[in-house]
Amino acid sequence: MELLLASAIGVLIAAGVYLALRARSFDLILGLTLISYAVNLCIFAMGRLAPGKPPVIRDGVALTLTNHADPLPQALVLTAIVISFAMTALLLVIALRARSAGASDHVDGREPGDKA
Numbered sequence: 001m002e003l004l005l006a007s008a009i010g011v012l013i014a015a016g017v018y019l020a021l022r023a024r025s026f027d028l029i030l031g032l033t034l035i036s037y038a039v040n041l042c043i044f045a046m047g048r049l050a051p052g053k054p055p056v057i058r059d060g061v062a063l064t065l066t067n068h069a070d071p072l073p074q075a076l077v078l079t080a081i082v083i084s085f086a087m088t089a090l091l092l093v094i095a096l097r098a099r100s101a102g103a104s105d106h107v108d109g110r111e112p113g114d115k116a
Contacts, residue, residue: 005045012038025095025105029088036084040077047073 012034019031047070061067099105 002045005041009038009041009045012041023106023108025098025107028107029091029095032091033084033088036080036087040080040084043073043080044077045073 016031016034016038019027019034022028022031095105
């Protein structure tokens with residue numbers, strides 16, 4: 001399970017970095033979104049993958065992380081999802097506005113054939 005999660009995080013980071021280095025703004029936004037998904041998975045994995053452990057405290061069970069799931073990474077991931085959704089929406093609005101103002105969606109504002 002750990003190997004599968006680590007490879008999924010690696011693939012998401014690699015695809016996100018590749019897209020973030022592209023010249024178009026929508027590729028950049030998609031790359032940043034994939035990187036935020038990978039960070040969310042990494043934060044979630046820090047809570048130790050422990051299937052079958054209850055997240056709620058029960059009577060008669062010791063209050064240790066060996067008996068319960070850690071709720072902090074889940075709360076951090078939930079907060080990060082909300083923040084990344086707001087960031088993606090804002091970036092999309094800015095990219096659409098820049099495309100309509102400049103008639104191009106290149107990050108540097110130049111077309112592919114233009115000289116520097």
